[in-house]
Amino acid sequence: MSASPPLGADHAGAARAASxxxxxxxxxxxxxxRCPLHCVFCYNPTDFARTGPELGTEDWLRxxxxxxxxxxVQLGLSGxxxxxxxxxxxxxxxxxxxxxxxxxxxxxVGLTETRITALKAxxxxxxxxxxxxxxxxxxxxxxSTRTFELKSKVAALIKQHDYPMVLxxxxxxxxxxxxxxxxxxxxxxxxxxxxxxxxxxxxWAWQNxxxxxxxxxxxxxxxxxxxxxxxxxxxxxxxFFVVPDxxxxxxxxxxxxxxxxFLTVTPDGTALPCHAARxxxxxxxxxxxxxxxxxxxxxxxxxxxxxxxxxxxxxxRSCPEKARDxxxxxxxxxxxxxxxxNADPVCDLSPYHQRxxxxxxxxxxxxxxxxxxxxxxxxxxxxxxx
Amino acid sequence: MxxxxxAVRPALGRxxxxxxxxxxxxxVLLFPEGMIKLNSSAGEIMKxxxxxxxxxxxxxxxxxxxxxxxxxxxxxxxxxxxxxxQWLSVPA
Numbered sequence: 001m002s003a004s005p006p007l008g009a010d011h012a013g014a015a016r017a018a019s020x021x022x023x024x025x026x027x028x029x030x031x032x033x034r035c036p037l038h039c040v041f042c043y044n045p046t047d048f049a050r051t052g053p054e055l056g057t058e059d060w061l062r063x064x065x066x067x068x069x070x071x072x073v074q075l076g077l078s079g080x081x082x083x084x085x086x087x088x089x090x091x092x093x094x095x096x097x098x099x100x101x102x103x104x105x106x107x108x109v110g111l112t113e114t115r116i117t118a119l120k121a122x123x124x125x126x127x128x129x130x131x132x133x134x135x136x137x138x139x140x141x142x143x144s145t146r147t148f149e150l151k152s153k154v155a156a157l158i159k160q161h162d163y164p165m166v167l168x169x170x171x172x173x174x175x176x177x178x179x180x181x182x183x184x185x186x187x188x189x190x191x192x193x194x195x196x197x198x199x200x201x202x203x204w205a206w207q208n209x210x211x212x213x214x215x216x217x218x219x220x221x222x223x224x225x226x227x228x229x230x231x232x233x234x235x236x237x238x239x240f241f242v243v244p245d246x247x248x249x250x251x252x253x254x255x256x257x258x259x260x261x262f263l264t265v266t267p268d269g270t271a272l273p274c275h276a277a278r279x280x281x282x283x284x285x286x287x288x289x290x291x292x293x294x295x296x297x298x299x300x301x302x303x304x305x306x307x308x309x310x311x312x313x314x315x316x317r318s319c320p321e322k323a324r325d326x327x328x329x330x331x332x333x334x335x336x337x338x339x340x341x342n343a344d345p346v347c348d349l350s351p352y353h354q355r356x357x358x359x360x361x362x363x364x365x366x367x368x369x370x371x372x373x374x375x376x377x378x379x380x381x382x383x384x385x386x
Numbered sequence: 387m388x389x390x391x392x393a394v395r396p397a398l399g400r401x402x403x404x405x406x407x408x409x410x411x412x413x414v415l416l417f418p419e420g421m422i423k424l425n426s427s428a429g430e431i432m433k434x435x436x437x438x439x440x441x442x443x444x445x446x447x448x449x450x451x452x453x454x455x456x457x458x459x460x461x462x463x464x465x466x467x468x469x470x471x472q473w474l475s476v477p478a
Contacts (some may be wrong), residue, residue: 126419
């Protein structure tokens with residue numbers, strides 16, 4: 001699964017101008033941290049092994065009802081691998097009944113004919129299938145026959161069941177040179193949308209940042225290949241290329257600002273204003289077992305803290321662009337500068353911008369990349385957080 | 387962008403869903419991992435694009451509903467734009 005931010009919606013400005021925040025339009029349920037894959041670029045927290053028990057079906061159904069009543073309408077069902085939950089079908093059915101547009105974000109592992117038929121019947125609107133390496137042989141990304149066959153089969157099932165075919169491929173140093181082959185594969189499969197999402201560096205990807213960071217030359221080549229491919233396409237296949245922000249000079253408008261659109265609920269019920277926010281120190285995030293979605297969204301300090309711009313420091317506070325990018329990503333600011341209220345150092349106005357350019361520059365010298373990759377697994381999670 | 391024949395019958399594009407959202411006080415267009423909030427005229431046009439009504443009928447219906455006339459050019463322009471964005475499919 002990717003960590004690409006959801007929907008480029010256009011209501012952020014209006015939502016922020018009002019004294020009361022707009023509704024949590026986008027709800028992401030991370031139903032489980034269980035996953036058959038061990039992706040080194042996963043944004044899930046590295047300490048997932050010590051997370052509490054997963055919410056039960058009734059809790060998830062209640063979250064859906066409460067969030068819908070607050071105006072949530074786009075629903076992501078993710079994880080981990082959401083298909084490891086055997087109650088995915090009733091969750092989808094309730095979402096459909098409530099009027100959500102439901103998106104299953106899956107590796108495809110476990111998406112059998114039986115389950116896709118049941119999910120379709122339950123009203124699932126869309127399946128985003130990720131193509132990524134599911135083995136430890138990162139270099140076998142495209143040649144791993146077993147993965148390729150499984151995913152191809154699932155891709156065909158998705159088409160058979162008349163879903164738009166949406167492929168997501170997380171790019172990084174070890175596969176970004178295969179963009180042309182990836183796009184050709186997507187075209188053969190009849191994809192409608194392809195997201196080439198460069199790794200965003202949180203969770204496991206943060207652990208593996210040095211090994212996954214592409215060089216600038218790689219990124220430029222991949223962009224060029226994508227452009228050429230787009231130009232010669234003779235059927236509608238939309239290709240989104242998400243540039244790695246370490247190569248930018250202005251930060252992404254992460255989540256359209258924390259607490260403006262997006263609400264995620266983690267497997268144990270913790271509610272977060274973005275996928276990675278649990279790492280932010282000093283903030284308490286409420287749990288859906290003890291607080292309503294309404295309270296969580298409008299009243300909790302975890303969701304209110306980074307709303308508006310009172311929390312900002314210079315150079316953001318007086319910056320004319322603050323209404324456009326909200327100072328960038330709080331998690332990135334924290335990870336790279338130690339203070340979540342600093343400007344995202346991707347911004348070249350940040351006094352810490354060098355910390356970003358240094359990492360990007362190091363990627364041009366592969367001889368320095370000698371650390372082993374750490375795969376996302378319960379064992380590694382326990383090792384990292386004894 | 388080719389000109390639109392008033393006799394074609396536009397329908398919602400595949401994978402798109404149009405629905406009224408009280409929380410946003412507007413029609414929204416939902417699609418894989420995205421949402422577009424429609425302004426009121428866009429919502430009124432889109433909700434009439436059911437695959438049965440022709441562009442001419444949609445225009446007439448709007449003019450009736452809003453007791454006005456001369457909407458043809460605006461409706462055509464919107465439907466052409468929505469077709470190019472694949473919000474609508476417009477069979478030739």
